[in-house]
Amino acid sequence: MTKIGISILSSDLLNLEKEIKSIEQSNVDYIHIDVMDGHFVPNITFGPDIVAQIKRVTNIPLDVHLMINHPEKYIETFASVGADILTVHYEACDQLDEVLSLIRRHGCKPGLAIKPTTNIESIKKYLDKVSLVLQMTVEPGFGGQTFIEDTLENLQVLNQYRSNHHLNYMIEVDGGINNITGKICANAGTDVLAVGSYYINALNREKAIQELKK
Ligand SMILES: O=C(CO)[C@@H](O)[C@H](O)COP(=O)(O)O
Ligand SMILES: [Fe+2]
Numbered sequence: 001m002t003k004i005g006i007s008i009l010s011s012d013l014l015n016l017e018k019e020i021k022s023i024e025q026s027n028v029d030y031i032h033i034d035v036m037d038g039h040f041v042p043n044i045t046f047g048p049d050i051v052a053q054i055k056r057v058t059n060i061p062l063d064v065h066l067m068i069n070h071p072e073k074y075i076e077t078f079a080s081v082g083a084d085i086l087t088v089h090y091e092a093c094d095q096l097d098e099v100l101s102l103i104r105r106h107g108c109k110p111g112l113a114i115k116p117t118t119n120i121e122s123i124k125k126y127l128d129k130v131s132l133v134l135q136m137t138v139e140p141g142f143g144g145q146t147f148i149e150d151t152l153e154n155l156q157v158l159n160q161y162r163s164n165h166h167l168n169y170m171i172e173v174d175g176g177i178n179n180i181t182g183k184i185c186a187n188a189g190t191d192v193l194a195v196g197s198y199y200i201n202a203l204n205r206e207k208a209i210q211e212l213k214k
Contacts, residue, residue, distance in 0.1 A: 002186045004212060005030030005063045005172070007196035008054075009045065010143040016050075019200075020058050026209045030063040030085070032174070032194045034143075035078075037068035040092050041141035048074070048081045055082030063194070065113065065174065067140050068092065072099050079106035087111030087134050087172075090123050100129045111172070115140060120154045124161065130169050132192070133158055137185070138175030143196040147176030152188055159189030179211035 006028050011019040023031060033051055038044040051064060061084040068074065071088040072095070078086055086108040093099050096112075103110040109131035114123055116136050127133065135154050138145035151173075158171050173185045174194035182193045193212060202208035 002182075002190065002213070003029035003170075003192045004209065005032035005192055005194045006199055007032040007034055007143065007174070007194050008200075009034045010197045010200045016054070017057050020054060020060075022205065024058060024060060026199075026205055028060065028209065030192065030194075031058065031060050032063045032065060032196075033083075035064060035066045035068060036141065040069045040089065041067045043141045048077045051078060051083060052081035061085070063087070063111075063172075063192075065111075065134065065194070066092075067113075072102060075099065075102045075108075076106055079103070079108050083108050085109045085111050085132055087113050087132060089113045089115070089140070090118060090126075091115055096126055097129070100126065113140075113174075114154075116148045116151050120157050127158075127161060127167055127169060128165070132170045132172055134172040134174055134194075135190075136175055137173045137177065137181070140175075143200075145176055147178075147181040152184065155185060155188035155190055162189075177212075179208070179214070182212050183214070 006023045036043045036045040063085045064083040086103045100110040111132035112130045113134035137151045170191040172192035177193045177195045178198040
């Protein structure tokens with residue numbers, strides 16, 4: 001069964017606790033938190049304090065997507081405030097091996113993210129060290145964008161590579177996921193759908209989840 005993580009990026013931030021409770025009602029697998037630094041991506045969002053506060057009000061595992069330069073400086077902090085999965089971008093790391101083992105040492109599952117145009121070949125040598133690979137299906141930075149279909153090929157490569165090498169990382173997609181694109185990604189071997197605006201803006205959130213799970 002494909003897992004679902006809800007991105008709170010487009011949620012009602014003045015009423016975040018209410019939003020978290022609504023997400024809990026939808027019985028999803030993760031809360032996806034997009035951390036942006038205004039350098040790696042042209043937008044600024046959440047820091048560790050908000051992650052700590054979210055952790056205090058929910059037991060849903062936190063999937064923290066770091067879209068920041070020099071993530072190594074912040075791993076310990078995000079781990080200490082309760083991140084369960086900590087995902088860093090391939091494009092943002094000089095010493096990726098060290099960053100991934102740092103994440104593991106701090107008790108989190110290491111995730112590796114790539115932008116839509118990054119060559120999938122460049123991350124293959126790290127795939128035995130990660131718990132999750134996050135394929136961005138839009139350019140990182142903003143919610144509400146349109147799914148980029150060219151990324152589908154990478155999902156097939158990741159799925160094939162995993163079975164050929166007997167690895168067990170999860171494959172996550174993030175950006176422009178709705179009932180249609182989510183199904184296409186699930187059929188291509190995706191395990192986790194990060195879903196933002198499709199769920200947050202839905203008139204009926206339960207129905208949106210049912211459509212995603214179909
Ligand atoms: O990481 C990102 C954007 O950079 C995502 O997590 C988005 O927040 C997903 O939002 P939608 O595309 O589903 O609206
Ligand atoms: Fe994200």
